[in-house]
Amino acid sequence: MTSHGSGPRGSQFRYVQLADVLRKEINEGTRVPGQRIPTQEVLAAQYHVSRSTVIQAIDLLREEGLVRVRQGSGTFVREIGDAAPAATAEAADAGDESWAVVSEDVPLVRLKPYLEEAFEATEVTLDVFSMTTESLATQVSHQKDRILDGAIRPPRSITARLILPDTDSGHLAIPRPVDGSDDPRVRQRMRGILTAHATILRESLYELRNRKLVQEVSVEVRLVPFSPQIKLYILNRRLALQGFYPPDLGNVTVAPGGEDVTILDAYGTGATLFPFRAAADSTPDQVGIVRQIQKFFENTWTHQATRADI
Incomplete structure (x- = not known):
């Protein structure tokens, strides 16, 4: 529905609330496409949560397609157009309804x-x-x-x-x-x-x-x-x-x-x-x-x- 304020509250759902805060910043352009998200340690200290909470929040944003995790480099705001290639024409013949899906990975x-x-x-x-x-x-x-x-x-x-x-x-x-x-x-x-x-x-x-x-x-x-x-x-x-x-x-x-x-x-x-x-x-x-x-x-x-x- 909305963001929950300046930082996460509660206990059981802190990762959801942290993801909500970061999601809002991405949507408003505070965190721009291609920008590196602060490290787990920095986010944990900033929002007074554990590293496991940060990891769960980042995983949630990654599942939503808002961020990309690059091994050894960190987590980055997903760039517009950063999507998987569209299905090929040959794939359209693979099944009766396969033509209906161009790609499950849509641009942000x-x-x-x-x-x-x-x-x-x-x-x-x-x-x-x-x-x-x-x-x-x-x-x-x-x-x-x-x-x-x-x-x-x-x-x-x-x-x-x-x-x-x-x-x-x-x-x-x-x-x-x-x-x-x-x-x-x-x-x-x-x-x-x-x-x-x-x-x-x-x-x-x-x-x-x-x-x-x-x-x-x-x-x-x-x-x-x-x-x-x-x-x-x-x-x-x-x-x-x-x-x-x-x-x-x-x-x-x-x-x-x-x-x-x-x-x-x-x-x-x-x-x-x-x-x-x-x-x-x-x-x-x-x-x-x-x-x-x-x-x-x-x-x-x-x-x-x-x-x-x-």
Whole structure:
């Protein structure tokens, strides 16, 4: 769902929380492609965990394709395009369905370069289905700074539509205590995270309008009574990025009293994204993956989501 703060907490799931911190840094560009990750000793000292916790966290990031371990050299942030070769034409004849899989090893895709591309358009549209918009809020703030610094020409309009889970609903499957009970404190914690990031995103965009750099800005949030299992970014109705929220166990601290609660949560910050781009000559009446994703968003927005005052 989100990062857990400046460093790992709890005991049983410290490696998950450390991986979450490192994943967020990779996604935000703090740790850039090709950069060497600090040694196990340095990470253990920095985050006050054991070396075994660091090893487990790195293994988790390696399984997700975010880092590469080079024997004798260390661990490095995986570079975009650093993927296995695609399947050959001969492999397509190996079985009835082998042609459907090009490669199980996909290039690492991050939100940042695609959002930079989107903000260079005259009219920017952001349709997002997400758990908290944490990743998006950070990157939108960076795009605001690019405009303020004169790095790019301001677009004429920016429209953002966000679909987020309704934390007032006691039926959310995630986040929820591991025993399956409904703990309002867990939902309230999520509500605070969700509201904070949606507010950052909204204020970043409205600042551009208030400074008269962007003529038209619209930000609308709607809530659905369920937890998303996928995250979607549809940029300018031409590019769709899809990622997944793998459910996993984690420890969170809830108010009041600062009690640690073990919950089933979803960790999407820094998740691998899969891009789908509409062809340059495609028309609105053509069937394609981007059009189908847009239709999924529109139907969810219209039929299942209710307006929220965030």
